[in-house]
Amino acid sequence: MTASVEIDYTNWDWLPRAASEFQAYLVRLLAEQTIKPHDVSARAKSIASFQRKAAKPYEDPVGEITDTVAVRVITFSITDRDRIAEIIKDRFVVKPGEDRNPGLEKSERRRGYDCWHIVITGEKQPESGWLIERGDLSRYFNTFGGLEVQLRTVAAHAWAEFEHARRYKGRSYDAVTEQDRETIDQLFGAASDARRALDETFVAIDRILAHPTSSAPQPELDEEVNLDEGRAESENAPPGPDGVSDAEVADLLHRQFPGDKEASESGMRFACELLSAVGYTSVQALEDDLLSIDSDQVRSLMDYEVPVTRVRRLDDDLLSLHGEKYIRLTADLGNVRSRAKQLEWRFDRLRGKTGYSRYSLEGSDCPPELLSKLLPGAAAVRAVVVAVSRVAGPGAAVMPDIVSLRDDLPKWTRAKAVDLEDGEVLYVATNLNRQASERIISDLLSSNSEVDLRVIKDGRALLSPSIA
Secondary structure, three states: OOOOOOOOHHHHHOHHHHHHHHHHHHHHHHHHOOOOOOEEEEEEOOHHHHHHHHOOOOOOHHHHOOOOEEEEEEEOOHHHHHHHHHHHHHHEEEEEEEEEOHHHHOOHHHOOOOOEEEEEEEEOOHHHOOOOOOOHHHHHHHHOOOEEEEEEEHHHHHHHHHHHHHHHOOHHHHHOOHHHHHHHHHHHHHHHHHHHHHHHHHHHHHHHHHOOOOOOOOOOOOOOOOOOOOOOOOOOOOOOOOOOOHHHHHHHHHHHOOOOEOOOHHHHHHHHHHHHHHOOOOHHHHHHHHHOEOHHHHHHHHOOOOOOEHHHHHHHHHHHHHHHHHHHHHOOOOOOOOHHHHHHHHHHHHOOOOOEOOEEEEOOOOOHHHEOOOEOHHHHHHHHHHHHHHHHOHHHHOEOOOEEOOOOOOHHHOOEEEEOOOOOEEEEOOOOOHHHHHHHHHHHHHHOOOOOOEEEEOOEEOOOOOOO
């Protein structure tokens, strides 16, 4: 260390707080991406440790030593390790030449270390709002030359911890003969091969979990089928340019996800962008779709570790419902540059694991525009009501608290007016879950046997209440 360099050791009064702040930042960042590491731990180098390192020929130790604060992330698999590396590099400015795996630089005799070291110098977008203004982490980035992030798997961590204790800093290793050291090196190499095999096995398990064998294919997104063309979806708020308004969507999300955080204005704009990209032109069509999936199961599979907004819940439910097509349609939306990859990672948690209910109609009395269409439960109920009314008359479709000739259904049913060909109108409940939809369909068909209509779910016709 150059003798003229003076180091302000009062910085160490706040360095531990900077480490804690970055640890919390990273935990939140990974949680929002639905990545669960085994461990995230940060530390500030002690003054004594810094002085030992600064004794090497540095012209500016404060600016050149890049691990005064460091964080280590231990993941369960290489898959998650590599994903976190992408998130770090997308979010932060990486110091040139400081994105490396030192293990790849070791000789064959010393092979085995497998840990990525990424040194960052600040956020790419300082206006993100995540850094505490004038906080200790912001102060660190302005004072020191970098912050080191280490990424390794649990298998690599086990190898590294044992090697660090027995060889890297092991006095016994230095005390034995060269022949014994060579034997130990060979054994560490063998342990490295076993570690690599373990990591590869964990990746294989991850791949199966992300792409499970499914007994039923994911339903493809159909163009919206409008059973009541020309009727406004809401009397309280006019539709926006894409057919839905912020107010309508906010009201639906409040009803659908009452326990989650209300979205900001920008969040609501993003929600409407998502709906427009997917092709929703009415809130009713969206609500029908959301009722066809098990949202609680989606939430459980996503395993959120931080509170999420209603828009995030909507995003995940639509991802579960529409799958790969949703990723293609919405990948470029929002202000996250890596949204496409993040959606793919999130879909790995959902693919082939979530329940959904889609129905198709067959028979000579099926409205031609609905043949071969996949419908959510509430829309299938309205389609059956229309078909029954065409054959047996509107009165044959009336059911207490479900279908009425007048606008007198209870408010909780959120009744929707359905126009019939003869100019009459039926009011049909829309607040229907899967079980209720199937029971109503079965009751309507079993009580109107003259109607040649079959509603198919998973290759099976819903013919009677007992099936529901």
